[in-house]
Amino acid sequence: xxxxxxxxxxxxxxxxxxxxxxxxxxxxxxxxxxxxxxxxxxxxxxxxxxxxxxxxxxxxxxxxxxxxxxxxxxxxxxxxxxxxxxxxxxxxxxxxxxxxxxxxxxxxxxxxxxxxxxxxxxxxxxxxxxxxxxxxxxxxxxxxxxxxxxxxxxxxxxxxxxxxxxxxxxxxxxxxxxxxxxxxxxxxxxxxxxxxxxxxxxxxxxxxxxxxxxxxxxxxxxxxxxxxxxxxxxxxxxxxxxxxxxxxxxxxxxxxxxxxxxxxxxxxxxxxxxxxxxxxxxxxxxxxx
Amino acid sequence: xxxxxxxxxxxxxxxxxxxxxxxxxxxxxxxxxxxxxxxxxxxxxxxxxxxxxxxxxxxxxxxxxxxxxxxxxxxxxxxxxxxxxxxxxxxxxxxxxxxxxxxxxxxxxxxxxxxxxxxxxxxxxxxxxxxxxxxxxxxxxxxxxxxxxxxxxxxxxxxxxxxxxxxxxxxxxxxxxxxxxxxxxxxxxxxxxxxxxxxxxxxxxxxxxxxxxxxxxxxxxxxxxxxxxxxxxxxxxxxxxxxxxxxxx
Ligand SMILES: Nc1ncnc2c1ncn2[C@@H]1O[C@H](COP(=O)(O)OP(=O)(O)O)[C@@H](O)[C@H]1O
Ligand SMILES: [Mg+2]
Numbered sequence: 182x183x184x185x186x187x188x189x190x191x192x193x194x195x196x197x198x199x200x201x202x203x204x205x206x207x208x209x210x211x212x213x214x215x216x217x218x219x220x221x222x223x224x225x226x227x228x229x230x231x232x233x234x235x236x237x238x239x240x241x242x243x244x245x246x247x248x249x250x251x252x253x254x255x256x257x258x259x260x261x262x263x264x265x266x267x268x269x270x271x272x273x274x275x276x277x278x279x280x281x282x283x284x285x286x287x288x289x290x291x292x293x294x295x296x297x298x299x300x301x302x303x304x305x306x307x308x309x310x311x312x313x314x315x316x317x318x319x320x321x322x323x324x325x326x327x328x329x330x331x332x333x334x335x336x337x338x339x340x341x342x343x344x345x346x347x348x349x350x351x352x353x354x355x356x357x358x359x360x361x362x363x364x365x366x367x368x369x370x371x372x373x374x375x376x377x378x379x380x381x382x383x384x385x386x387x388x389x390x391x392x393x394x395x396x397x398x399x400x401x402x403x404x405x406x407x408x409x410x411x412x413x414x415x416x417x418x419x420x421x422x423x424x425x426x427x428x429x430x431x432x433x434x435x436x437x438x439x440x441x442x443x444x445x446x447x448x449x450x451x452x453x454x455x456x457x458x459x460x461x462x463x464x465x466x467x468x469x470x
Numbered sequence: 471x472x473x474x475x476x477x478x479x480x481x482x483x484x485x486x487x488x489x490x491x492x493x494x495x496x497x498x499x500x501x502x503x504x505x506x507x508x509x510x511x512x513x514x515x516x517x518x519x520x521x522x523x524x525x526x527x528x529x530x531x532x533x534x535x536x537x538x539x540x541x542x543x544x545x546x547x548x549x550x551x552x553x554x555x556x557x558x559x560x561x562x563x564x565x566x567x568x569x570x571x572x573x574x575x576x577x578x579x580x581x582x583x584x585x586x587x588x589x590x591x592x593x594x595x596x597x598x599x600x601x602x603x604x605x606x607x608x609x610x611x612x613x614x615x616x617x618x619x620x621x622x623x624x625x626x627x628x629x630x631x632x633x634x635x636x637x638x639x640x641x642x643x644x645x646x647x648x649x650x651x652x653x654x655x656x657x658x659x660x661x662x663x664x665x666x667x668x669x670x671x672x673x674x675x676x677x678x679x680x681x682x683x684x685x686x687x688x689x690x691x692x693x694x695x696x697x698x699x700x701x702x703x704x705x706x707x708x709x710x711x712x713x714x715x716x717x718x719x
Contacts, residue, residue: 229566230570244573248570255563
């Protein structure tokens, strides 16, 4: 659906993109992850046709009215109402309809009649999303769609991205690995203009970053730590802070089957168990080393 | 909701239409009034020390007064309105939203140009009608044919000014820079006219048409510059579309 080969974008001395290849299968959700300055916005802008690459090629299997782009900080003429913005997007997509539904999905039904000049940053982001999904585009390019939102808003945006799987081909960027992992079926990791890794989400990170869990105790942490350390699939059980134990494991599957049982039989009082999301930094260290 | 309605809403909701028609209608009203009472006004302020000799006003003076203001302050307002709609770099993320959804930059620019230029020309025509009517009441009638032709040529000049704003605006990132750039272009261009007979072929020749044609001027003397103006406007719009298609956002 979307293919790019050897993309280079030079701004004077800096190379915002330095030979990026990209393959996004039709109907997939492609998560583009990388720290600030990695080249995410540049890559998405080139895919959107807003910037011309210095070198390389792009093919997108959809016409302009079938591609919707959400810029990182959406902004609209302040004297338009939210409803008018979405209606305009629908008309330009050649599918005038579904405006109210898109507004409601974005949680804007109450504010839809107000001028967007009075919208908050989060509301503008939601409005941008409503204007993006309204024409049922075949391709959606979303630049950090969740970054400006509060946790609840972020949740909604991620759900929305997840729901469009199969209906549209989505490329969305983020500097938060956990967000991308949660909703994408394909991942690309961009770092200083280069695509370090890309492929199906499941296999890509497996074996790259060791899974770990953080267990919080009411009491009995030390006993549990020695019990866990004796298990073959536990690499390390290291205390962290006053209450937590960080358990590094060799396989997520083994931990999912055995961690709770092992804790139970150690007699400890456990407050919570949560998987530790690998940070982007860990991943870069792992990939670049 | 279409790109055309978007431009109409821009005019109405940001009060640009009000400003445009307000300025032209105001001068349409004040111009003939000033022409009619100028001798009295000067006499009153001249007092005893100065003896001011002003010839009695003729009907064409009413139109001339309007035209002088309309082609200065009116033109400035018209250029500001056009620059506001046609400065591509100032559209920010709104441009990303629009540009990525239309196949050709012409589809994006055309409504902006037509509505901005049309509003300026229509406001000028309205002001001209007010000036024409009031001149007839206060000073006596001016030839309707000359007035209509002069007004049409003035409207053409405003369409040209908007095309200049479009061409400049496709390269600039701020509305103010576009306004200044367009005004400089519009003011410098007539200087070419100082070189021999070139002047009567330039768009700026049209600026004086309204006044001239109500005072017995011949419309045939403007056909050349009208043709040049139309052709240059089309060329400027083409350049604006081209530049908008290749610019980076
Ligand atoms: N228009 C531009 N002019 C000059 N440098 C730019 C421009 N756009 C991006 N860059 C540079 O390219 C690099 C990548 O930027 P960007 O694509 O915005 O990264 P990201 O979106 O991942 O944060 C940065 O070093 C940035 O400074
Ligand atoms: Mg960015």
